[in-house]
Amino acid sequence: MKLAYYPGCSLEGTAKEYNLSTKAVCKALGIELIELPDWNCCGATSAHATNHLLSIVLPTRNLIKANELGLDLAIPCSACFNRMKTSDYYIKRDKKIKEEVEKLLGRKYTANSKINHLLGIFAEDKINAIIASKVVKPLQGLKVAPYYGCLLVKPPKIVEFENAENPQSLDNLIITLGGEAVSDFAYKTECCGASLTLTREEIVLGLVNKILKDAQLRGADCLVTICPFCHFNLDAKQKDVERKFKANYNLPVFYFTQLIGLALGISPKELGIDKHFVNPLELLKSLELA
Amino acid sequence: MPRVGVFICHCGTNIEGVVDVEKALDEMKNYPSVSYATDYKYMCSEPGQNKVKDAIGKNRLARVVVACCSPRMHENTFRRCIEEADLNPYLIEIANIREHCSWVHPDNKEEATKKAIELIKASVAKVIKNEPLFPRYVPLTKRVLIIGGGIAGIQSALDTASAGYETILLEREPSIGGRMAQLDKTFPTLDCSACILTPKMVDIAQNKNIKLLTYSELEEVSGFIGNFNVKIRKKARYVNEEKCTGCGVCYTKCPKKLASEFDLGIGIRKAIYVPFPQAVPNIPVIDKENCIYFIKGKCKVCEKFCPANAIDFEQEDVLIEEKVGAIIVATGFDTFDPTVFQEYGYGRYKDVITSLQFERLINASGPTGGEVKRPSDGKHPKRVAFIQCVGSRDDTVGRPYCSKVCCMYTAKHTILLKEHEPDSKSYVFYIDIRAPGKGYEEFVRRAQEEYGATYIRGKVAKIYERGGKLVLKAEDTLIGKQVEIEVDLVVLAVGIEPKKDAKDLARKLNISYDTYGFYNEAHPKLRPVETLTDGIYLAGVCQGVKDIPDAVAQGSAAAAKVCGLFSSDELITDPLTSVVDKDLCVGCCACISACPFNAIEEEVLEERTGERIVAKVNETLCKGCGVCVATCPSKAVSLKGWTDEQVLREVEILVGSRK
Numbered sequence: 001m002k003l004a005y006y007p008g009c010s011l012e013g014t015a016k017e018y019n020l021s022t023k024a025v026c027k028a029l030g031i032e033l034i035e036l037p038d039w040n041c042c043g044a045t046s047a048h049a050t051n052h053l054l055s056i057v058l059p060t061r062n063l064i065k066a067n068e069l070g071l072d073l074a075i076p077c078s079a080c081f082n083r084m085k086t087s088d089y090y091i092k093r094d095k096k097i098k099e100e101v102e103k104l105l106g107r108k109y110t111a112n113s114k115i116n117h118l119l120g121i122f123a124e125d126k127i128n129a130i131i132a133s134k135v136v137k138p139l140q141g142l143k144v145a146p147y148y149g150c151l152l153v154k155p156p157k158i159v160e161f162e163n164a165e166n167p168q169s170l171d172n173l174i175i176t177l178g179g180e181a182v183s184d185f186a187y188k189t190e191c192c193g194a195s196l197t198l199t200r201e202e203i204v205l206g207l208v209n210k211i212l213k214d215a216q217l218r219g220a221d222c223l224v225t226i227c228p229f230c231h232f233n234l235d236a237k238q239k240d241v242e243r244k245f246k247a248n249y250n251l252p253v254f255y256f257t258q259l260i261g262l263a264l265g266i267s268p269k270e271l272g273i274d275k276h277f278v279n280p281l282e283l284l285k286s287l288e289l290a
Numbered sequence: 291m292p293r294v295g296v297f298i299c300h301c302g303t304n305i306e307g308v309v310d311v312e313k314a315l316d317e318m319k320n321y322p323s324v325s326y327a328t329d330y331k332y333m334c335s336e337p338g339q340n341k342v343k344d345a346i347g348k349n350r351l352a353r354v355v356v357a358c359c360s361p362r363m364h365e366n367t368f369r370r371c372i373e374e375a376d377l378n379p380y381l382i383e384i385a386n387i388r389e390h391c392s393w394v395h396p397d398n399k400e401e402a403t404k405k406a407i408e409l410i411k412a413s414v415a416k417v418i419k420n421e422p423l424f425p426r427y428v429p430l431t432k433r434v435l436i437i438g439g440g441i442a443g444i445q446s447a448l449d450t451a452s453a454g455y456e457t458i459l460l461e462r463e464p465s466i467g468g469r470m471a472q473l474d475k476t477f478p479t480l481d482c483s484a485c486i487l488t489p490k491m492v493d494i495a496q497n498k499n500i501k502l503l504t505y506s507e508l509e510e511v512s513g514f515i516g517n518f519n520v521k522i523r524k525k526a527r528y529v530n531e532e533k534c535t536g537c538g539v540c541y542t543k544c545p546k547k548l549a550s551e552f553d554l555g556i557g558i559r560k561a562i563y564v565p566f567p568q569a570v571p572n573i574p575v576i577d578k579e580n581c582i583y584f585i586k587g588k589c590k591v592c593e594k595f596c597p598a599n600a601i602d603f604e605q606e607d608v609l610i611e612e613k614v615g616a617i618i619v620a621t622g623f624d625t626f627d628p629t630v631f632q633e634y635g636y637g638r639y640k641d642v643i644t645s646l647q648f649e650r651l652i653n654a655s656g657p658t659g660g661e662v663k664r665p666s667d668g669k670h671p672k673r674v675a676f677i678q679c680v681g682s683r684d685d686t687v688g689r690p691y692c693s694k695v696c697c698m699y700t701a702k703h704t705i706l707l708k709e710h711e712p713d714s715k716s717y718v719f720y721i722d723i724r725a726p727g728k729g730y731e732e733f734v735r736r737a738q739e740e741y742g743a744t745y746i747r748g749k750v751a752k753i754y755e756r757g758g759k760l761v762l763k764a765e766d767t768l769i770g771k772q773v774e775i776e777v778d779l780v781v782l783a784v785g786i787e788p789k790k791d792a793k794d795l796a797r798k799l800n801i802s803y804d805t806y807g808f809y810n811e812a813h814p815k816l817r818p819v820e821t822l823t824d825g826i827y828l829a830g831v832c833q834g835v836k837d838i839p840d841a842v843a844q845g846s847a848a849a850a851k852v853c854g855l856f857s858s859d860e861l862i863t864d865p866l867t868s869v870v871d872k873d874l875c876v877g878c879c880a881c882i883s884a885c886p887f888n889a890i891e892e893e894v895l896e897e898r899t900g901e902r903i904v905a906k907v908n909e910t911l912c913k914g915c916g917v918c919v920a921t922c923p924s925k926a927v928s929l930k931g932w933t934d935e936q937v938l939r940e941v942e943i944l945v946g947s948r949k
Contacts, residue, residue: 184754
């Protein structure tokens with residue numbers, strides 16, 4: 001399998017370990033990732049708040065590059081995925097926007113690349129079976145709260161992900177890896193506050209507190225995310241949340257690619273597991289997973 | 291050339307205020323095709339009509355043109371008028387010089403007068419070619435078929451039967467009663483639903499004019515008003531209806547337990563069952579799909595215990611053919627399936643139920659005997675949330691309309707809950723409260739003020755379970771804040787939608803339906819119970835959402851229409867229909883597919899050269915729309931009263947090529 005890979009800005013910075021683990025896991029599974037040449041920022045949270053056209057032009061430039069490679073896209077970040085799907089949605093439905101965007105970019109959008117979130121690819125039956133066959137270190141005893149966040153699943157008519165309110169692909173993946181999915185985790189698709197972490201931190205802390213509280217209540221040892229935003233808020237902000245709400249969570253937060261990597265026997269270091277704020281090594285060691 | 295008389299009406303000042311009637315009259319008096327012309331202030335009044343009648347006699351008039359208002363208003367008046375003067379009623383034309391002239395050109399009297407004169411001349415040109423036409427008389431079967439044995443159908447059946455007409459009441463379920471039989475109390479009076487319904491059900495069973503066919507479905511309909519042939523499939527009950535005494539031993543002994551459809555899965559039934567204790571007829575049916583004997587070849591416990599020897603495993607479906615003159619459609623509704631709203635967790639959380647399930651839960655004859663016990667653990671819920679507009683006023687699920695009854699039944703639910711569980715607390719999430727009915731608004735206020743229901747204006751975003759309770763996250767739009775409440779039970783006020791197979795039945799009956807599948811009435815205001823197919827009427831929710839009193843009223847209205855139809859022995863049909871010239875017809879039958887009323891069929895002619903197919907118009911079904919005339923490539927079809935020659939003569943006057 002060969003895919004066009006759009007890492008997005010976060011994976012070069014705060015979510016470096018997401019990039020590392022994605023590449024390591026894909027290599028192990030025989031998935032070839034061709035990084036888009038000369039890709040640009042998708043605009044994420046800021047572009048669509050300032051200029052509608054700009055918020056479509058930025059992702060479309062990347063989509064066109066994937067079109068030109070003739071490959072389907074794999075996008076690890078939910079915000080990037082959401083923006084790409086949104087641009088595709090508007091361009092397909094609005095002739096005027098399509099013309100404007102193509103004029104600005106000087107190239108045609110052919111829409112021949114399927115836009116996938118990385119999770120969508122790993123959730124495919126075929127890939128899931130490959131993963132299952134390559135698991136050497138099942139995540140036995142690890143109780144994982146599957147946290148999908150909101151940008152991957154909403155709005156459903158645009159992102160077209162399996163189920164907006166009660167998705168299952170991450171749950172199933174955890175089970176494939178031999179772990180235990182906390183299936184009644186109520187906050188699996190609730191918003192973490194995303195980029196408000198920079199401008200209105202108190203909102204993010206409140207939202208993250210609710211998410212962590214519910215995960216703890218349901219008996220989770222850790223959470224798994226699929227988005228750099230979510231990861232940053234749940235992991236890097238966890239100490240602030242504990243302080244503000246006088247709580248004690250100590251819940252490690254993994255990228256789903258890191259969990260796959262662990263189960264496939266890739267070393268924690270290679271997966272960037274040492275880069276988290278909430279140290280997961282103690283938990284992993286107690287279960288003999290690291 | 292026939293002698294033509296022209297009668298110009300002033301319509302008070304409606305016409306005369308704009309059109310120079312004197313000038314028009316003068317012109318018509320000197321028009322060569324016209325033998326006599328006169329005017330009058332109100333031609334439709336009795337003295338006006340007498341003027342027409344007298345003139346016909348005195349001036350030996352053979353054709354009449356009345357220049358007045360729209361033919362929709364008074365064409366029939368003047369047809370009757372000239373008939374009294376011994377002229378065939380179709381030898382008249384109406385020149386519409388009010389709606390088409392004076393009303394639309396009030397600022398240009400001169401031009402309006404010119405136009406009025408042209409319109410009158412065009413009518414004169416046409417009327418010269420009018421032929422006498424005669425209505426046809428069609429015999430009428432004075433029996434009515436009512437499809438659907440809910441409250442609307444029951445009301446229609448009782449009304450037509452009490453008027454003395456034979457009535458067939460068709461019900462697909464094992465018992466009549468419909469949705470109303472499932473309800474506990476009714477708003478706003480809190481009458482017990484079953485207590486007011488069951489006497490009517492018994493009346494149906496005892497009425498000699500009513501033939502009740504339960505567990506039966508409509509297979510096929512042919513024919514037309516006054517003369518429908520219907521085929522009905524009476525499904526095998528596997529119980530002999532003559533022998534069964536309704537003792538109920540069979541279903542007490544039957545070993546197979548299943549979720550009851552009538553109780554919406556909250557209660558259980560057996561494989562042989564009556565849907566509810568007051569069923570009419572009180573005769574069980576065997577659910578073949580789930581009967582142990584039918585699956586495994588042995589059991590027959592019911593047969594062993596039946597004291598009347600009524601079980602008959604050999605029974606088969608029976609096809610019944612009936613002739614009826616009219617059909618009332620009263621097939622009711624389904625409720626919206628809330629599983630699509632994943633955020634509410636219906637189907638995932640046992641204690642999230644629908645409003646109809648709540649009716650069964652709180653019903654004294656329901657599966658819990660009227661004790662409110664939540665499905666998950668049988669505990670009595672103390673805090674209950676009601677969510678309104680689930681599948682109503684929601685474009686995202688294709689249900690933008692208001693289901694009309696949910697605000698009221700939710701208020702009722704909060705009152706009933708408080709009466710059953712005095713220390714309980716209700717929360718109602720709503721968008722708007724819609725309570726327009728007699729005593730309705732007062733009822734909702736009572737729920738809030740006397741029974742202490744808390745109404746929160748906002749939609750619920752998410753429900754999840756936590757420690758055996760359900761947590762609702764919602765927005766309170768009146769205080770602009772997010773709220774989170776913990777409850778024991780959630781009731782989804784599901785909206786109303788057409789029956790799943792409403793469209794199939796519509797195709798069988800050749801009646802139309804709207805975007806959602808509700809059947810269309812002939813006119814939204816003035817013909818609310820007729821369909822556009824003559825002889826087929828509508829009653830109840832199959833036509834659109836309504837509450838019980840409205841459904842009953844429509845049931846009676848449809849019955850009154852049928853009684854009106856049956857009050858004469860023959861049907862008089864309008865002669866303004868199409869007719870096929872068999873010599874010109876090439877048998878392409880393009881007209882058959884074009885006809886919106888299914889009024890044209892193939893006819894096989896035996897000729898010396900062999901068989902030849904031609905089109906044939908059923909004059910009883912034909913509405914005279916003229917689509918076939920326009921469709922026919924060989925000009926073989928023409929419309930009586932509107933022949934090509936007549937229409938062209940009018941056009942020639944209007945374009946000025948004929949003076």
